[in-house]
Amino acid sequence: MKIAILSRDGSLYSTSRLREAAEHRGHEVQVVDYLRCYMNITSSRPHVVYHGEDLRDVDAIIPRIGASNTFYGTAVVRQFEMMGVFTPNRSQAISRSRDKLRTMQILAAKGIGLPITGFGHSIKDIEGLLEVIGGPPVVVKMLEGTQGIGVVLADTPAAARSVIEAFRGLDVNILVQEFVKEAEGADIRAFVIGNRVVAAMKRQGAPGEFRSNLHRGGKATKIKLTPKERSTAVRAAAILGLKVAGVDILRSRRGPVVLEVNSSPGLEGIERTTEIDVADSIIEYIERSVAGADRKSEMPSPY
Ligand SMILES: Nc1ncnc2c1ncn2[C@@H]1O[C@H](COP(=O)(O)OP(=O)(O)OP(=O)(O)O)[C@@H](O)[C@H]1O
Ligand SMILES: [Mg+2]
Numbered sequence: 490m491k492i493a494i495l496s497r498d499g500s501l502y503s504t505s506r507l508r509e510a511a512e513h514r515g516h517e518v519q520v521v522d523y524l525r526c527y528m529n530i531t532s533s534r535p536h537v538v539y540h541g542e543d544l545r546d547v548d549a550i551i552p553r554i555g556a557s558n559t560f561y562g563t564a565v566v567r568q569f570e571m572m573g574v575f576t577p578n579r580s581q582a583i584s585r586s587r588d589k590l591r592t593m594q595i596l597a598a599k600g601i602g603l604p605i606t607g608f609g610h611s612i613k614d615i616e617g618l619l620e621v622i623g624g625p626p627v628v629v630k631m632l633e634g635t636q637g638i639g640v641v642l643a644d645t646p647a648a649a650r651s652v653i654e655a656f657r658g659l660d661v662n663i664l665v666q667e668f669v670k671e672a673e674g675a676d677i678r679a680f681v682i683g684n685r686v687v688a689a690m691k692r693q694g695a696p697g698e699f700r701s702n703l704h705r706g707g708k709a710t711k712i713k714l715t716p717k718e719r720s721t722a723v724r725a726a727a728i729l730g731l732k733v734a735g736v737d738i739l740r741s742r743r744g745p746v747v748l749e750v751n752s753s754p755g756l757e758g759i760e761r762t763t764e765i766d767v768a769d770s771i772i773e774y775i776e777r778s779v780a781g782a783d784r785k786s787e788m789p790s791p792y
Protein backbone atom coordinates (compact mmCIF):
# COMPACT_ATOMS: atom_id res chain seq x y z
CA MET A 490 0.00 0.00 0.00
CA LYS A 491 0.96 3.60 -0.34
CA ILE A 492 0.30 5.42 2.92
CA ALA A 493 0.51 9.18 3.42
CA ILE A 494 0.97 10.40 6.98
CA LEU A 495 -0.49 13.90 7.22
CA SER A 496 1.87 15.51 9.69
CA ARG A 497 3.72 18.79 9.93
CA ASP A 498 6.95 17.19 11.06
CA GLY A 499 8.36 13.80 10.12
CA SER A 500 10.74 13.85 13.05
CA LEU A 501 7.98 13.84 15.69
CA TYR A 502 7.90 10.62 17.73
CA SER A 503 4.39 9.60 16.60
CA THR A 504 5.04 10.35 12.94
CA SER A 505 8.36 8.55 12.81
CA ARG A 506 6.98 5.52 14.66
CA LEU A 507 4.04 5.27 12.24
CA ARG A 508 6.42 5.53 9.31
CA GLU A 509 8.68 2.87 10.78
CA ALA A 510 5.76 0.51 11.51
CA ALA A 511 4.28 0.93 8.03
CA GLU A 512 7.62 0.40 6.30
CA HIS A 513 8.26 -2.62 8.48
CA ARG A 514 4.99 -4.09 7.24
CA GLY A 515 6.08 -3.51 3.65
CA HIS A 516 4.26 -0.30 2.78
CA GLU A 517 5.46 2.75 0.94
CA VAL A 518 5.20 5.78 3.21
CA GLN A 519 5.23 9.50 2.55
CA VAL A 520 5.03 12.14 5.27
CA VAL A 521 2.92 14.97 3.90
CA ASP A 522 2.83 18.41 5.53
CA TYR A 523 -0.89 19.07 5.12
CA LEU A 524 -0.37 22.85 5.34
CA ARG A 525 1.62 22.55 2.10
CA CYS A 526 -1.11 20.66 0.27
CA TYR A 527 -3.19 22.57 -2.25
CA MET A 528 -5.97 21.59 -4.57
CA ASN A 529 -8.49 22.67 -7.14
CA ILE A 530 -11.65 21.85 -5.25
CA THR A 531 -13.93 22.38 -8.26
CA SER A 532 -12.19 19.79 -10.39
CA SER A 533 -14.51 16.88 -11.24
CA ARG A 534 -11.61 14.59 -10.43
CA PRO A 535 -10.71 15.49 -6.85
CA HIS A 536 -7.00 15.66 -6.23
CA VAL A 537 -4.37 16.98 -3.81
CA VAL A 538 -1.08 18.53 -4.88
CA TYR A 539 1.97 18.47 -2.64
CA HIS A 540 5.22 20.17 -3.66
CA GLY A 541 4.00 20.05 -7.27
CA GLU A 542 3.25 16.32 -7.07
CA ASP A 543 -0.30 15.05 -7.62
CA LEU A 544 -0.97 12.61 -4.74
CA ARG A 545 -3.19 10.39 -6.82
CA ASP A 546 -2.19 6.84 -5.96
CA VAL A 547 -2.39 7.02 -2.17
CA ASP A 548 -4.35 4.09 -0.66
CA ALA A 549 -4.67 5.40 2.88
CA ILE A 550 -3.90 8.50 4.89
CA ILE A 551 -3.15 8.78 8.59
CA PRO A 552 -4.21 12.25 9.72
CA ARG A 553 -2.09 13.73 12.52
CA ILE A 554 -3.70 17.15 12.58
CA GLY A 555 -2.42 19.64 15.15
CA ALA A 556 -4.99 21.36 17.35
CA SER A 557 -4.16 24.78 15.91
CA ASN A 558 -4.61 23.59 12.31
CA THR A 559 -7.94 21.79 12.55
CA PHE A 560 -9.65 23.93 9.91
CA TYR A 561 -7.14 23.50 7.10
CA GLY A 562 -6.12 20.01 8.16
CA THR A 563 -9.66 18.65 8.06
CA ALA A 564 -10.23 20.29 4.66
CA VAL A 565 -7.25 18.32 3.32
CA VAL A 566 -8.55 15.11 4.93
CA ARG A 567 -11.97 15.77 3.35
CA GLN A 568 -10.36 16.15 -0.05
CA PHE A 569 -8.72 12.72 0.33
CA GLU A 570 -12.12 11.32 1.33
CA MET A 571 -13.60 12.71 -1.92
CA MET A 572 -10.83 10.86 -3.75
CA GLY A 573 -11.95 7.62 -2.11
CA VAL A 574 -8.77 7.32 -0.03
CA PHE A 575 -9.17 5.43 3.24
CA THR A 576 -8.70 7.34 6.49
CA PRO A 577 -9.17 5.80 9.94
CA ASN A 578 -10.54 9.13 11.20
CA ARG A 579 -12.74 11.07 8.85
CA SER A 580 -12.69 14.86 8.67
CA GLN A 581 -16.06 15.28 10.32
CA ALA A 582 -15.08 13.05 13.23
CA ILE A 583 -11.86 15.01 13.74
CA SER A 584 -13.71 18.38 13.78
CA ARG A 585 -16.30 16.97 16.14
CA SER A 586 -13.75 15.71 18.66
CA ARG A 587 -11.82 19.00 18.63
CA ASP A 588 -14.77 20.76 20.18
CA LYS A 589 -15.28 19.62 23.76
CA LEU A 590 -18.80 21.02 23.89
CA ARG A 591 -19.92 19.20 20.78
CA THR A 592 -18.23 16.01 21.97
CA MET A 593 -19.99 16.14 25.33
CA GLN A 594 -23.39 16.86 23.82
CA ILE A 595 -23.06 13.89 21.48
CA LEU A 596 -21.76 11.54 24.18
CA ALA A 597 -24.41 12.67 26.68
CA ALA A 598 -27.16 11.87 24.18
CA LYS A 599 -25.83 8.31 23.99
CA GLY A 600 -25.63 7.79 27.73
CA ILE A 601 -21.82 7.86 28.14
CA GLY A 602 -20.76 8.80 31.70
CA LEU A 603 -19.54 12.42 31.83
CA PRO A 604 -18.63 14.89 34.56
CA ILE A 605 -21.61 17.17 35.21
CA THR A 606 -20.91 19.91 32.71
CA GLY A 607 -22.41 23.33 32.05
CA PHE A 608 -22.14 25.80 29.22
CA GLY A 609 -23.21 29.42 29.07
CA HIS A 610 -22.49 32.62 27.22
CA SER A 611 -23.31 35.65 29.34
CA ILE A 612 -21.50 36.57 32.54
CA LYS A 613 -24.93 37.67 33.80
CA ASP A 614 -25.76 33.96 34.06
CA ILE A 615 -22.74 32.82 36.07
CA GLU A 616 -24.73 32.25 39.28
CA GLY A 617 -27.33 30.19 37.44
CA LEU A 618 -24.67 28.22 35.59
CA LEU A 619 -22.84 27.38 38.83
CA GLU A 620 -26.14 26.34 40.37
CA VAL A 621 -27.12 23.92 37.56
CA ILE A 622 -23.86 22.02 37.91
CA GLY A 623 -24.02 21.88 41.71
CA GLY A 624 -21.75 24.78 42.74
CA PRO A 625 -17.98 24.99 43.50
CA PRO A 626 -15.47 23.45 43.51
CA VAL A 627 -15.68 23.53 39.72
CA VAL A 628 -13.27 23.12 36.84
CA VAL A 629 -13.44 25.85 34.22
CA LYS A 630 -11.95 24.93 30.84
CA MET A 631 -11.47 26.48 27.47
CA LEU A 632 -13.41 24.67 24.74
CA GLU A 633 -10.40 24.12 22.51
CA GLY A 634 -7.59 23.96 25.03
CA THR A 635 -4.94 21.29 25.03
CA GLN A 636 -2.12 20.01 27.25
CA GLY A 637 -4.02 21.15 30.31
CA ILE A 638 -3.59 24.82 29.42
CA GLY A 639 -6.78 26.75 30.08
CA VAL A 640 -8.04 24.23 32.67
CA VAL A 641 -8.56 25.94 36.02
CA LEU A 642 -9.84 24.68 39.36
CA ALA A 643 -12.03 27.17 41.24
CA ASP A 644 -12.73 26.27 44.87
CA THR A 645 -15.14 28.99 45.87
CA PRO A 646 -18.02 30.87 44.23
CA ALA A 647 -15.89 34.04 44.16
CA ALA A 648 -12.98 32.26 42.47
CA ALA A 649 -15.32 30.58 39.97
CA ARG A 650 -16.94 33.88 39.15
CA SER A 651 -13.68 35.72 38.54
CA VAL A 652 -12.18 32.92 36.41
CA ILE A 653 -15.31 32.72 34.27
CA GLU A 654 -15.41 36.51 33.94
CA ALA A 655 -11.76 36.59 32.90
CA PHE A 656 -12.21 33.96 30.18
CA ARG A 657 -15.44 35.50 28.91
CA GLY A 658 -13.83 38.95 28.94
CA LEU A 659 -11.30 37.54 26.45
CA ASP A 660 -14.23 36.15 24.46
CA VAL A 661 -13.07 32.59 25.10
CA ASN A 662 -15.73 29.87 25.14
CA ILE A 663 -15.67 27.72 28.24
CA LEU A 664 -17.20 24.68 29.91
CA VAL A 665 -17.82 24.60 33.63
CA GLN A 666 -17.56 21.17 35.18
CA GLU A 667 -18.07 19.46 38.50
CA PHE A 668 -14.62 18.82 40.03
CA VAL A 669 -14.13 15.05 40.25
CA LYS A 670 -12.12 15.15 43.45
CA GLU A 671 -12.03 11.41 43.98
CA ALA A 672 -9.93 11.02 40.80
CA GLU A 673 -7.12 12.40 43.00
CA GLY A 674 -5.27 14.18 40.21
CA ALA A 675 -5.16 11.12 37.97
CA ASP A 676 -6.81 10.24 34.70
CA ILE A 677 -6.77 7.28 32.35
CA ARG A 678 -5.79 7.35 28.70
CA ALA A 679 -7.34 4.47 26.78
CA PHE A 680 -5.94 4.06 23.29
CA VAL A 681 -8.68 2.75 21.02
CA ILE A 682 -8.07 1.26 17.59
CA GLY A 683 -11.10 -0.01 15.69
CA ASN A 684 -13.37 -1.50 18.32
CA ARG A 685 -10.88 -2.34 21.02
CA VAL A 686 -8.59 -0.76 23.59
CA VAL A 687 -5.05 -1.72 22.57
CA ALA A 688 -3.20 0.04 25.41
CA ALA A 689 -4.01 2.02 28.53
CA MET A 690 -2.13 4.13 31.02
CA LYS A 691 -2.84 6.07 34.15
CA ARG A 692 -1.44 9.59 34.41
CA GLN A 693 -0.92 11.04 37.85
CA GLY A 694 -0.51 14.78 38.25
CA ALA A 695 2.52 16.23 39.99
CA PRO A 696 2.05 16.73 43.77
CA GLY A 697 -0.49 19.48 44.42
CA GLU A 698 -1.60 19.51 40.76
CA PHE A 699 -5.09 18.33 39.82
CA ARG A 700 -4.22 18.16 36.10
CA SER A 701 -2.60 14.89 35.12
CA ASN A 702 -1.26 16.02 31.72
CA LEU A 703 2.27 14.78 31.06
CA HIS A 704 2.99 18.27 29.72
CA ARG A 705 2.15 19.60 33.18
CA GLY A 706 4.55 17.22 34.94
CA GLY A 707 2.25 14.19 35.27
CA LYS A 708 3.72 10.68 35.50
CA ALA A 709 2.36 7.73 33.55
CA THR A 710 2.10 4.07 34.55
CA LYS A 711 0.62 0.98 32.94
CA ILE A 712 -2.86 0.13 34.06
CA LYS A 713 -5.46 -2.58 33.58
CA LEU A 714 -8.89 -1.20 32.80
CA THR A 715 -12.11 -2.52 34.25
CA PRO A 716 -14.57 -3.94 31.71
CA LYS A 717 -16.77 -0.88 32.23
CA GLU A 718 -13.85 1.50 31.51
CA ARG A 719 -12.97 -0.51 28.45
CA SER A 720 -16.47 -0.47 27.04
CA THR A 721 -16.88 3.24 27.84
CA ALA A 722 -13.72 4.06 25.87
CA VAL A 723 -14.69 1.90 22.89
CA ARG A 724 -18.23 3.27 22.81
CA ALA A 725 -17.11 6.90 23.12
CA ALA A 726 -14.74 6.53 20.16
CA ALA A 727 -17.36 4.71 18.10
CA ILE A 728 -20.06 7.30 18.81
CA LEU A 729 -17.77 10.06 17.59
CA GLY A 730 -16.83 8.00 14.53
CA LEU A 731 -13.14 7.74 15.44
CA LYS A 732 -11.25 4.52 14.63
CA VAL A 733 -8.03 5.73 16.23
CA ALA A 734 -8.65 7.64 19.43
CA GLY A 735 -7.21 8.53 22.80
CA VAL A 736 -10.08 8.48 25.26
CA ASP A 737 -9.45 10.30 28.54
CA ILE A 738 -11.41 9.02 31.49
CA LEU A 739 -11.68 9.97 35.16
CA ARG A 740 -12.51 7.41 37.84
CA SER A 741 -15.47 9.01 39.58
CA ARG A 742 -17.79 7.84 42.34
CA ARG A 743 -20.38 7.23 39.63
CA GLY A 744 -17.99 5.11 37.56
CA PRO A 745 -15.90 6.08 34.54
CA VAL A 746 -16.57 9.57 33.14
CA VAL A 747 -15.15 10.69 29.80
CA LEU A 748 -13.24 13.97 29.73
CA GLU A 749 -12.39 14.13 26.08
CA VAL A 750 -11.62 12.06 23.03
CA ASN A 751 -8.48 12.89 21.05
CA SER A 752 -8.39 12.19 17.33
CA SER A 753 -4.60 12.45 16.90
CA PRO A 754 -3.46 10.82 20.14
CA GLY A 755 0.28 10.89 20.76
CA LEU A 756 2.15 7.60 20.69
CA GLU A 757 5.18 8.46 22.76
CA GLY A 758 3.66 8.38 26.24
CA ILE A 759 1.53 5.31 25.64
CA GLU A 760 4.22 3.26 23.86
CA ARG A 761 6.96 4.07 26.35
CA THR A 762 4.68 3.42 29.31
CA THR A 763 3.06 0.20 28.14
CA GLU A 764 5.78 -1.13 25.81
CA ILE A 765 2.99 -1.96 23.36
CA ASP A 766 3.61 -1.39 19.66
CA VAL A 767 0.62 0.89 19.11
CA ALA A 768 1.95 2.15 15.75
CA ASP A 769 1.98 -1.40 14.41
CA SER A 770 -1.63 -1.92 15.55
CA ILE A 771 -2.71 1.24 13.71
CA ILE A 772 -1.07 0.08 10.46
CA GLU A 773 -2.55 -3.38 10.88
CA TYR A 774 -5.99 -1.85 11.38
CA ILE A 775 -5.58 0.21 8.20
CA GLU A 776 -4.54 -2.90 6.25
CA ARG A 777 -7.67 -4.74 7.39
CA SER A 778 -9.89 -1.77 6.61
CA VAL A 779 -8.49 -1.18 3.14
CA ALA A 780 -8.91 -4.88 2.45
CA GLY A 781 -12.59 -4.27 3.13
CA ALA A 782 -13.03 -6.33 6.27
CA ASP A 783 -13.89 -3.40 8.49
CA ARG A 784 -15.56 -0.93 6.14
CA LYS A 785 -19.07 -1.88 7.11
CA SER A 786 -18.47 -0.52 10.63
CA GLU A 787 -17.97 2.99 9.24
CA MET A 788 -21.41 4.34 9.83
CA PRO A 789 -21.89 8.05 9.27
CA SER A 790 -23.18 10.05 12.20
CA PRO A 791 -25.66 12.89 11.75
CA TYR A 792 -23.66 15.23 14.05
N1 LIG B 1 -13.83 17.88 35.91
C1 LIG B 1 -12.61 17.52 36.31
N2 LIG B 1 -12.39 16.99 37.53
C2 LIG B 1 -11.15 16.62 37.93
N3 LIG B 1 -10.04 16.74 37.17
C3 LIG B 1 -10.18 17.25 35.94
C4 LIG B 1 -11.46 17.67 35.44
N4 LIG B 1 -11.30 18.12 34.18
C5 LIG B 1 -9.98 18.02 33.91
N5 LIG B 1 -9.30 17.49 34.95
C6 LIG B 1 -7.86 17.23 34.99
O1 LIG B 1 -7.21 18.18 34.17
C7 LIG B 1 -6.56 17.56 33.06
C8 LIG B 1 -6.69 18.43 31.81
O2 LIG B 1 -8.05 18.52 31.43
P1 LIG B 1 -8.53 18.21 29.93
O3 LIG B 1 -8.05 16.90 29.48
O4 LIG B 1 -9.98 18.45 29.85
O5 LIG B 1 -7.73 19.38 29.19
P2 LIG B 1 -6.88 19.45 27.88
O6 LIG B 1 -6.20 20.77 28.00
O7 LIG B 1 -7.76 19.25 26.72
O8 LIG B 1 -5.82 18.33 27.87
P3 LIG B 1 -5.30 17.39 26.67
O9 LIG B 1 -3.89 17.78 26.45
O10 LIG B 1 -5.42 16.03 27.26
O11 LIG B 1 -6.11 17.59 25.46
C9 LIG B 1 -7.21 16.19 32.94
O12 LIG B 1 -6.35 15.26 32.35
C10 LIG B 1 -7.55 15.86 34.39
O13 LIG B 1 -6.45 15.31 35.07
MG1 LIG C 1 -7.81 18.16 24.81
Ligand SMILES: [Mg+2]
Binds near residue numbers: 637737748749
Ligand atom coordinates in the same frame (compact mmCIF):
# COMPACT_ATOMS: atom_id res chain seq x y z
MG1 LIG D 1 -6.98 15.80 28.38
